Amino acid sequence: MxxxxxxxxxxxxxxxxxxxxxxxxxxxxxxxxxxxxxxxxxxxxxxxxxxxxxxxxxxxxxxxxxxxxxxxxxxxxxxxxxxxxxxxxxxxxxxxxxxxxxxxxxxxxxxxxxxxxxxxxxxxxxxxxxxxxxxxxxxxxxxxxxxxxxxxxxxxxxxxxxxxxxxxxxxxxxxxxxxxxxxxxxxxxxxxxxxxxxxxxxxxxxxxxxxxxxxxxxxxxxxxxxxxxxxxxxxxxxxxxxxxxxxxxxxxxxxxxxxxxxKRIGAFISRRREIWKRYNGELSGLPGVTLPVEKEWADPAWHLYVLRVEQRDRLFRYLRDRGVGCHAMYMPVHLQPWYRRTYGHQRGDFPVAEEYFSKCLVLPLFPAMTDEMSGQVISAVKGFYEDGELRCGNLE
Ligand SMILES: Cc1ncc(COP(=O)(O)O)c(C=O)c1O
Known part of the structure; x- marks a missing residue:
């Protein structure tokens, strides 16, 4: 994985x-x-x-x-x-x-x-x-x-x-x-x-x-x-x-x-940026997939690469089955049991964060990732869409 x-x-x-x-x-x-x-x-x-x-x-x-x-x-x-x-x-x-x-x-x-x-x-x-x-x-x-x-x-x-x-x-x-x-x-x-x-x-x-x-x-x-x-x-x-x-x-x-x-922070950050850019270049145009944005006033040292995907849980399982340790984060904090119990929060309190979480998918991103590894992640994501509904449907 x-x-x-x-x-x-x-x-x-x-x-x-x-x-x-x-x-x-x-x-x-x-x-x-x-x-x-x-x-x-x-x-x-x-x-x-x-x-x-x-x-x-x-x-x-x-x-x-x-x-x-x-x-x-x-x-x-x-x-x-x-x-x-x-x-x-x-x-x-x-x-x-x-x-x-x-x-x-x-x-x-x-x-x-x-x-x-x-x-x-x-x-x-x-x-x-x-x-x-x-x-x-x-x-x-x-x-x-x-x-x-x-x-x-x-x-x-x-x-x-x-x-x-x-x-x-x-x-x-x-x-x-x-x-x-x-x-x-x-x-x-x-x-x-x-x-x-x-x-x-x-x-x-x-x-x-x-x-x-x-x-x-x-x-x-x-x-x-x-x-x-x-x-x-x-x-x-x-x-x-x-x-x-x-x-x-x-x-x-x-x-x-x-x-x-x-001493290696510069190299760590440039490698993270390189992988982030590769994902953004190669994953554009997939149906129902929104790529992350970098505002023109921002120069992020990327920690996470986050897609938003219509069929998040299906794609999540598909990728995990193929050795891609994707993640979904963050579950909105206000919906955690302690926060709900202590402060009376409920679904709908913060709709943008809730909507974001329902679609987010974090792909692997770390400096030691080889081009082969990021290529594997990209192929797996594309594979989900190329395989079509039949195989995706079988995952549920
Ligand atoms: C946004 C954010 N804040 C705070 C923390 C807490 O850091 P630590 O795990 O070092 O206690 C984390 C760690 O995951 C984090 O992602």
């Missing part, structure tokens, strides 16, 4: 990990900072905080915004559970705004429509690697004093062009307070598990860094003072817990893999 996504590991990656295993520090060493610097430098952000996964990054970022019970955090229904769950972890209410019908990213007009006085943060998700309309989102968030956290789990390396013609890189946080990344193995760059928060705001950076490690700080500038004397405050053993944090740390082993992968 050709999977829909998988990591590309070379001997350099293996060597980097082995070096850490042979070193003194498996965690809390220098590799974590080095990874943070590599990613912050690549994306153009001032600060980076590496954490154990993208979900932890979202949780920490939401807490750093002060999201709490009584607040609302808004996100897309077309995302992985983590984007919405992170809001609920803080005790706040996840609220959804429907997506745009062509990019499948959150629709800025819907954000405006769904915004209430309780709204405190918006988490736009750069779905499949295509950037959201950050200029519009940032404008309305600023007008209402909302925090913006970009969920860029799919989109490291993506760029967009503002209306004034300036190109912006996802993660540079020009139009957000923070950007969150994931380094899960299906993502563009992996550290096994891993995540990162990027920001240009020093106060948010410090808050995230504390939350990553139990709410602890050893920085005298952050001390609030405790029952200890001023002499004791100067002792090397002294630290303070100033907020309720977690152990969301990334290890040096994982960071070494991440650093090594970052």
């Amino acid at each position: 050709i999977p829909y996504g998988r990591q590309s590991i070379d001997s350099g990656d293996i060597g980097a990990v082995v070096d850490v295993l042979r070193s003194a520090a498996l965690t809390q060493g220098k590799k974590v900072e080095e990874f943070e610097e590599a990613v912050a430098g690549y994306c153009g952000a001032r600060f980076a905080i590496a954490v154990s996964n993208g979900t932890a990054a979202l949780h920490v970022a939401a807490l750093a915004c002060g999201l709490k019970q009584g607040d609302e955090g808004m996100t897309s229904p077309n995302t992985f559970l983590a984007s919405a769950n992170s809001i609920a972890y803080c005790g706040a209410k996840p609220v959804f705004a429907d997506i745009e019908p062509d990019t499948f990213c959150i629709d800025p007009a819907q954000i405006e429509k769904k915004m209430t006085r309780a709204a405190k943060a918006v988490i736009p998700v750069h779905f499949a690697g295509h950037p959201c309309d950050m200029e519009a989102i940032w404008k309305s968030a600023r007008e209402r004093g909302l925090y913006v956290i970009e969920d860029a789990a799919h989109a490291i390396g993506s760029r967009w062009k503002d209306r004034d013609g300036a190109w912006r890189t996802v993660g540079s946080c020009t139009h957000s307070h923070m950007t969150v990344l994931s380094f899960h193995p299906v993502k563009t760059v992996t550290s096994g598990e891993g995540g990162m928060i990027l920001t240009n705001d020093e106060a948010l950076y410090k808050a995230c860094r504390r939350l990553r490690s139990h709410g602890m700080t050893r920085d005298p500038e952050e001390f609030e003072g405790t029952a200890f004397s001023s002499q004791e405050l100067l002792m090397p053993w002294y630290y303070e817990m100033t907020s309720l944090g977690f152990n969301y740390r990334l290890t040096d082993i994982q960071s070494a893999l991440g650093i090594s992968q970052m």
Whole structure:
């Protein structure tokens, strides 16, 4: 089975990990900072905080915004559970705004429509690697004093062009307070598990860094003072817990893999773009099939290749039977049992996301895919239409 996504590991990656295993520090060493610097430098952000996964990054970022019970955090229904769950972890209410019908990213007009006085943060998700309309989102968030956290789990390396013609890189946080990344193995760059928060705001950076490690700080500038004397405050053993944090740390082993992968990010992204373009070129004109679009103002580092297909479930089974590990994502988050039970959501609440999900089909896309593999995927898709209704009918 050709999977829909998988990591590309070379001997350099293996060597980097082995070096850490042979070193003194498996965690809390220098590799974590080095990874943070590599990613912050690549994306153009001032600060980076590496954490154990993208979900932890979202949780920490939401807490750093002060999201709490009584607040609302808004996100897309077309995302992985983590984007919405992170809001609920803080005790706040996840609220959804429907997506745009062509990019499948959150629709800025819907954000405006769904915004209430309780709204405190918006988490736009750069779905499949295509950037959201950050200029519009940032404008309305600023007008209402909302925090913006970009969920860029799919989109490291993506760029967009503002209306004034300036190109912006996802993660540079020009139009957000923070950007969150994931380094899960299906993502563009992996550290096994891993995540990162990027920001240009020093106060948010410090808050995230504390939350990553139990709410602890050893920085005298952050001390609030405790029952200890001023002499004791100067002792090397002294630290303070100033907020309720977690152990969301990334290890040096994982960071070494991440650093090594970052050296090949350019090649990973161009190969993804190449395969995406090949699919788009060869799959055009099939009946009932809509190809993904790349807006003229967008330069996506594609994470997913998503078709919309009238006979999705039939084609899905047909491809799986032929070794093509296609996927369908995302099941709209508001239709999950917990979300329905907790917030009373039902079918029809977000019609664009629901319609999108009923037709979406994700084809395999990862840098280690050979031309032969992408050719196999293309032939299998075309085969479905060439085989005609009779054989398709037999699949049900
Ligand atoms: C859009 C989105 N947000 C957040 C996450 C969570 O990242 P992680 O799996 O690293 O916790 C994912 C991971 O699949 C994702 O796709």
